[in-house]
Amino acid sequence: MPSVVYGATLSGVEAVRVGVEVDLLRRLPQVVMVGLPAPSVRESADRVRSAIVASGFEFPRQRVVVALAPADLRKEGTAFDLPIAVGILVEAKQVKAARAARYLFVGELSLSGELRPVRGTLAFAWLARAEGFTGVVVPAACAPEAALVEGIEVRAATSLAEVAAFLDEELELPLGVPRPCDPPAFAADLRDLRGQTGAREALEVAAAGGHNLLLEGPPGCGKTMLAARLPTILPRMTLAEALECTRIHSVAGLHAPDAGALQVRPFRAPHHSISAAGLVGGANLRPGEVTLAHNGVLFLDEFPEFPRGAREVLRGPLEDRRVVLARASGRVVLPAAFSLVAAANPCPCGNHGHPSRPCICPEAARERYRARLSGPLIDRIDLRIELLPIRPSELLGNEEGESSAVVRERVERARERQRARYADTVTCNAELRAEQVQEAAQADSKALSLLQTYLETGSASARVGRRLLKVARTLADLEGATRVRTDHVARAIGLRCDLDERGVA
């Protein structure tokens, strides 16, 4: 009866349990690996052999068959070294089997038997808890990350020899200790932005109602600086959100395993040369930018320069707040709930409308550029703000703006009101469905007639009306007002929520 030891592989941002079954046969010594191992897993045979010998054990002089199950799931990564080594030692009766069956094993081995960190440890610990294991044995360097998952024993080991002693109950491996959560340290603050009062308001409204935002203006007017400050005014992450983000970034290899949980909402700003797969994921099953931006902000600077394919793949995640990738081994679902900030220049050269710099773009090129700012994707953007070139006096003014912390407090209160109003149906105003908008807004009669007049004069559609009402609802929530009033509607109009339908001058 061959013995089974458990390891795991990453699929999307989740870990999947993999049984490592080892069988020793009286044939020529050789290691045979079956069950869709990727080349990185195949190479494990040599590392495991050296590590076992270097740790003072004997490598079996027999044919070693390692079967990975489920057989149809492709196994990636170097985290299988440890479960394979443990499986061989158990089958060769060089260590006791009892503990080996109750733990999940994760780790890469060096030729000398040391355990090396792997990416995705948080996901592995999560899996171990969900699957009812007593605990998970991980490389010591990864233990603080794995220990962020509560209710599972995380055992930190530095070498195969230590793991073997633990299995023989001669040594108790130390328990992993999570790094304490420091208060979030933001690299930027709204306070150090001068001027752009209109844009600051739009940023606050975007944060308070979960609205997507389009910033238009010439190069150098502060679009990137504004967008980068959105995470600093969004509500603080809950523990669950923080762990989810940490798990995603760990799987992507972007999180130091000895760091604490992520405290600051992610801000991702991919260049417009990115491929569709880079945006939504797919290459090597790694998460794409939309998943890395989950619970945070995706900033697409020079949005019209993104290739059509890349702009189109964003529709799905913007609508469904997740990405579904079709794989040979089945579907992989990745979370992708992010706030979108898109930015555009007035024209390809950036100078159109500038008081002193001439625009060199042919009119046709300018029109093509503008045309890319319409369509179904832009329909998901509630706020459009035009930024003017900033005056040197504004840039250098001594007057300090409000700090991110002050704005965030207002945003958090506004979000609280939305949560109370919508219970479980939606989480924020931006997500309101068409049939919910009217009731949620509770607009008074004067506000409704202002909206009506505005829509009729501009011959704008009911959809524009709903978008204006959603933004007006957020403005009311920021003030703590129960009903949407005329001034909220007027300010929503000022935030230019309807430009796309009237066409842009």
Ligand SMILES: [Zn+2]
């Ligand atoms: Zn131009």
